[in-house]
Amino acid sequence: MTITRAACVGGGVIGAGWVARLALNGIDVSIFDPDPEAKRKVGEVMKGARRAYRRMATNGLPREGRITYAKSIAEAVEGADLIQESVPERLDLKHKVLAEIDAHAQRDAIIGSSTSGIKPTDMQSAMKRPQRLVVAHPFNPVYLLPLVEIVGGEKTKKKHVERARELYASIGMKPVVIRKEIEAFVGDRLLEAMWREALWLIKDGICTVEELDDIMRYSFGLRWAQMGMFQVYRIAGGEAGMRHFMAQFGPCLSWPWTKLMDVPEFNDELVDLIATQSDAQSGQWSIRELEKIRDDNLVAMMEALARGDGGKGWGAGELHKDYVKQLGKAAKGSKAARKRKAESPANTLEPKSGKG
Amino acid sequence: MTITRAACVGGGVIGAGWVARLALNGIDVSIFDPDPEAKRKVGEVMKGARRAYRRMATNGLPREGRITYAKSIAEAVEGADLIQESVPERLDLKHKVLAEIDAHAQRDAIIGSSTSGIKPTDMQSAMKRPQRLVVAHPFNPVYLLPLVEIVGGEKTKKKHVERARELYASIGMKPVVIRKEIEAFVGDRLLEAMWREALWLIKDGICTVEELDDIMRYSFGLRWAQMGMFQVYRIAGGEAGMRHFMAQFGPCLSWPWTKLMDVPEFNDELVDLIATQSDAQSGQWSIRELEKIRDDNLVAMMEALARGDGGKGWGAGELHKDYVKQLGKAAKGSKAARKRKAESPANTLEPKSGKG
Missing domain, CATH: 1.10.1040.10 (N-(1-d-carboxylethyl)-l-norvaline Dehydrogenase; domain 2)
Known part of the structure; x- marks a missing residue:
């Protein structure tokens, strides 16, 4: 199961990290963030993420997904099969934003909240279709660190937890489903x-x-x-x-x-x-310099662990190895698609991922 | 400042780890441990440590120090300038062992306790020359992880804390001196x-x-x-x-x-x-297999970090780089010494580090 089109509501450090991971996996992302500086801030994170991915993706990278800035939540979530909410940790704000996402999202879209600690059950009260809400709590930098804690609330359906697990795994992550809902998870x-x-x-x-x-x-x-x-x-x-x-x-x-x-x-x-x-x-060091040092270290450590257990790969390194391979395969896919497109006058690409 | 001869009192997981780090730095070590299985257990740790050092010491290794098993604490500490105590975490036992070390150690030997949490002041009461006691708390596996927390007690003299810092640094470690004595340190x-x-x-x-x-x-x-x-x-x-x-x-x-x-x-x-x-x-996995996987990962991660910050090395990787160089220099030193010895009929080596 893969993500065709994603929406990110909130483009701070975490939201922009999601945008980067999704776009670098070749997925189109629509962002809504009322901050007038959002575009610049997301741009900075993208710059760092592109640098890290160029370094780690030794088998190539898919064509980058298109990033667009929506004027409303309704516009952002249109046609998205994964919607990631990353707004500040205030329950009233989460309620407001999730209600709006809920009202405009596709019926079977997965809605993931990046909250570090609010229980999904406490957020579901504001939603009409709460069964597709999960907490999907990532770790900074989201484009490199693979972990995502998946937590369902009282009203979350099991099949949506399972679908969320598959969607996040499809972008190189390590989903761990938390067995019981508690504040701050694990x-x-x-x-x-x-x-x-x-x-x-x-x-x-x-x-x-x-x-x-x-x-x-x-x-x-x-x-x-x-x-x-x-x-x-x-x-x-x-x-x-x-x-x-x-x-x-x-x-x-x-x-x-x-x-x-x-x-x-x-x-x-x-x-x-x-x-x-x-x-x-x-x-x-400036924060940007520290970010570069951190990202280089993270990539180098995951590469080191990819050689662990006698070459089989160990922990985050085992996953990293698979991820690099997957990005390489997608790279070939997008190359072939571009070639087909260049050869044919008609655009034969799936319209949602076509970037004209 | 370097260590000429070391003694380890207690040869469990931590004690044997000290033995390994010291011996692989070319230092003779005398062990006292009443456990009849001590020799076998230390041998197992040495096997793992030798494997790890062969892998990481890309510039060569000094000639291994001689490991001897003493029949008493008095015999073990004779002539040692660093004595490392690694017995179980019971204050009465620490008192007994430290009093005996104290009675037989060279006047200016540094006595380091591997305790994870007992305050040095609480251990000093049993000693006649408590000014040279420091806590030198390492982390398992001692032969690979560089950190050592140095903690002085009320009666520890500043110059001995400083000397301890230098001695542990001389065997590739990262000493951090703790500013105030508390239980369990940092x-x-x-x-x-x-x-x-x-x-x-x-x-x-x-x-x-x-x-x-x-x-x-x-x-x-x-x-x-x-x-x-x-x-x-x-x-x-x-x-x-x-x-x-x-x-x-x-x-x-x-x-x-x-x-x-x-x-x-x-x-x-x-x-x-x-x-x-x-x-x-x-x-x-058996514990031995897990140890191998762990050691390979630790070496690979430190090597990865050695390339950090644009090749300057970062954190444990920066130290690792220096340590590998230092081992290589010592390797050349012991090669030259062996050569000199082979050429001359008289043994011109310092008797303490001569290994016949």
């Missing part, structure tokens, strides 16, 4: 736990943001990027495996290692402390 | 936060251990391996940077995303659930 529950703990460590002066980042990236960050937490701990248990590990480290849960579990007060002083330390750590 | 505070949250997610049936691992390794794991958390969020703030990000996501701290902050009950049911899911996820 990804942001883990991220929040880490963030909360990190804020304490900075606030209490135990380390700076640069030291904390170094502690992550020179150690367990490298473990988690390839195996995740449980598989790593299985190994740490040594020859006795997981049960041994659990027996050995379970008791720490009641040690003072976990005593600071309340939420640190989030005030101007803390914001200042972190922003100042962050400037000291990264001020020598 | 690394294990972060790991515990993540672990606690993960246990909730599994216990509540939100996802399986395999799904949770996938959620990490197809998304933020790849981000953290190269940049850590704060630098990543700086980028997420977009053109407005860190302050914008903080303003946008700060309020989530008081949302229900963080409501489950107490400690899940750690009972047999939870251990069973996790061990069973872990078998389903990884049962097809």
Whole structure:
């Protein structure tokens, strides 16, 4: 199952990342974003994404999908079989936007919300056909990181969850369907736990943001990027495996290692402390430069993992390998289509994906 | 400043990892571990470490240091300028072992404890010369992951912290000196936060251990391996940077995303659930096979990062590049020394590092 035409409502960092992934897969995308700067901002993200895809798509890239800017949600969603909502995290705004998408979308279009934490059931109340709403929560940069958490609400039909899974997989992603609906799902529950703990460590002066980042990236960050937490701990248990590990480290849960579990007060002083330390750590690079470094690293790491497990590919690398192949196949497809078109006076392309 | 001779007290997963890093840097290591299986277990780790180093040391490796098994702590620490303690995490045991190390170590030897969380001040009470004790907390696999958290206690002298920093850096590590002594330091505070949250997610049936691992390794794991958390969020703030990000996501701290902050009950049911899911996820590989896959991935990812930032190297990759060069230089050094020795009837080598 593939996406013929997509709509993105909201073109911020996440929305533009969706636009980039879709367009670079050869899919036409229509955007609605009331921000007068939207076109420029999406353009910047596209520039970065094109650069990353040219680097990683060693077998070629399909002809880029056409990106258009709609004047209304109704115009944007017309004819789209996937509609991705990426507006700010306010339930009232989500309700308003989803109601409008719902009113104008094709009957069987999948509506995916990029929310990091709002439960789909809480968003469905505003919709007349809520059965096709799923949360499809991606990770920045959306055009490179493959994960998408798929979460259905009380009114979501199973077949739409399954269809969403297939649609997102068709653009090189790794959909993980979350079994029970909770706030913040799995990804942001883990991220929040880490963030909360990190804020304490900075606030209490135990380390700076640069030291904390170094502690992550020179150690367990490298473990988690390839195996995740449980598989790593299985190994740490040594020859006795997981049960041994659990027996050995379970008791720490009641040690003072976990005593600071309340939420640190989030005030101007803390914001200042972190922003100042962050400037000291990264001020020598612009955000655009950091994005390039990040994207190059992500591609290089996925390529490295693509050679893992004796050449079979491992984790994100295994998927990356398939994705590069898929883009290459699509490249040949669009080349052949362009050739056919050039040879024939009549446009024989599917009208929706034809770019005149 | 370099290490001439090292002693490792405790030869489990962590202790053996230290032995491997030291020996592969050409340093003689004496081990004390009362476990009758110690020699076999250290041998297994050495086998894995040699394999990884052969792969990564593209400029050659120094002649391996000699590994000897001592009958007592006194015998092990004799003549060592670095003594690494890696015994189980029980304060009474640490006291007993450190007192014995202290009594027999060279006056100016650095004593590093591998503890993940016990405060150095709490360990120093058993020592007569506590000023040279630091926590030097590494991450598994010690022979590949570069991070070591250096923590001084109330009685640790600054110059010994500085010397420890230099000694660990000399064997390719990234020492980060922790500014204030707290239980679990920085690394294990972060790991515990993540672990606690993960246990909730599994216990509540939100996802399986395999799904949770996938959620990490197809998304933020790849981000953290190269940049850590704060630098990543700086980028997420977009053109407005860190302050914008903080303003946008700060309020989530008081949302229900963080409501489950107490400690899940750690009972047999939870251990069973996790061990069973872990078998389903990884049962097809032995621990040794998983270790090989992990080590290959770690080396490949560090090599990938060594090409980062336009070839300058980035994060763990920048260090990796230097480490490979350093091993290569040492390789030439030991080759030259072997040649000199072969040409001369008298052994002109420093007796401590001569291996007959």
